[in-house]
Amino acid sequence: MTAAFEQPAVVSAEHAAALLEPLTKLVLRAGAAIMAIPRDAKVTQKPDGSPVTPADLAADQVIAEGLAQIAPHVPVLSEECCGNGRPTSGSFFVVDPLDGTKEYIAGRNEFTVNLALVCDGVPVLGIIGAPARGLAWRGVVGHGAEQLTVAADGVSFAATAIRTRPLPQPGEPWTATVSRSHLDPATVAFIDARPSAVRTTLGSSLKFCWIAEGKADIYPRLAPICEWDIAAGAALVIAAGGKVTDATGAPLRFDAPRPNFIVPEFIAWGDPDGR
Numbered sequence: 001m002t003a004a005f006e007q008p009a010v011v012s013a014e015h016a017a018a019l020l021e022p023l024t025k026l027v028l029r030a031g032a033a034i035m036a037i038p039r040d041a042k043v044t045q046k047p048d049g050s051p052v053t054p055a056d057l058a059a060d061q062v063i064a065e066g067l068a069q070i071a072p073h074v075p076v077l078s079e080e081c082c083g084n085g086r087p088t089s090g091s092f093f094v095v096d097p098l099d100g101t102k103e104y105i106a107g108r109n110e111f112t113v114n115l116a117l118v119c120d121g122v123p124v125l126g127i128i129g130a131p132a133r134g135l136a137w138r139g140v141v142g143h144g145a146e147q148l149t150v151a152a153d154g155v156s157f158a159a160t161a162i163r164t165r166p167l168p169q170p171g172e173p174w175t176a177t178v179s180r181s182h183l184d185p186a187t188v189a190f191i192d193a194r195p196s197a198v199r200t201t202l203g204s205s206l207k208f209c210w211i212a213e214g215k216a217d218i219y220p221r222l223a224p225i226c227e228w229d230i231a232a233g234a235a236l237v238i239a240a241g242g243k244v245t246d247a248t249g250a251p252l253r254f255d256a257p258r259p260n261f262i263v264p265e266f267i268a269w270g271d272p273d274g275r
Helices: 012-037 054-070 101-105 185-192 205-212 227-239
Strands: 077-078 093-097 111-118 124-129 134-142 144-150 157-162 175-179 198-202 218-221 241-246 266-269
Touching: 012 054, 012 124, 012 144, 012 241, 054 077, 054 111, 054 175, 054 198, 077 205, 093 101, 124 144, 124 205, 124 227, 134 157, 134 205, 134 227, 144 227, 175 185, 175 205, 185 218, 198 205, 205 218, 205 227, 205 266, 227 241, 227 266
Parallel strands: 077 093, 175 198, 175 218
Antiparallel strands: 093 111, 111 124, 124 134, 134 144, 144 157, 218 266, 241 266
């Protein structure tokens, strides 16, 4: 699925905004493909030991074919096909066709389809579909963010504007979203340093969605995670008025050479200017 990189492809901010509608429809079609496959279909393992299902592969195929039609000149980094690497400049898509495979296998509805557009290392467009919940979220940096209520046909939807909420004032409690399957001691300590912090446990990139729509204040992950798990969520949160940083507070970028596309840590924050 990943294209060879001879010269950087460049997508302007205006073109990124124009891509939002066709890319949204593509994510919803991928979600419909997931829902059409029985949950008890055979689960296999990748070389790294992580699980993969026919639903992962079906969604990946839908997205691969769709991106080849919508933006054939833009390279793609997908979890299911990442052997050719990714560019460190220009524009490229980052795709996780089924984020939260463990949640999907367990029969929970906390799995998503993630699609992001990164330009010169900065996430500028993000779409997250939650087909089992009938919801999706999307945003373009500089153009705002929306929650989508998806109709029973899995394709049509109604959109509502969303925005991150102001970060708590000193002494006020924080609400943090945390991983159901990957909570590490450093992240626990980071959350516990906030006064009266309340944790909300969620699977997949839904944790970003809660930040983007103002249901929570912070989503820290101070342990390694793959770029395709977080690129769409990062773009969504930034488009909704928040920010996504590394542990030092610097903006998280996607142009650094990283073995196996592993991001060491990140923190997604609500509105930093609304204190």
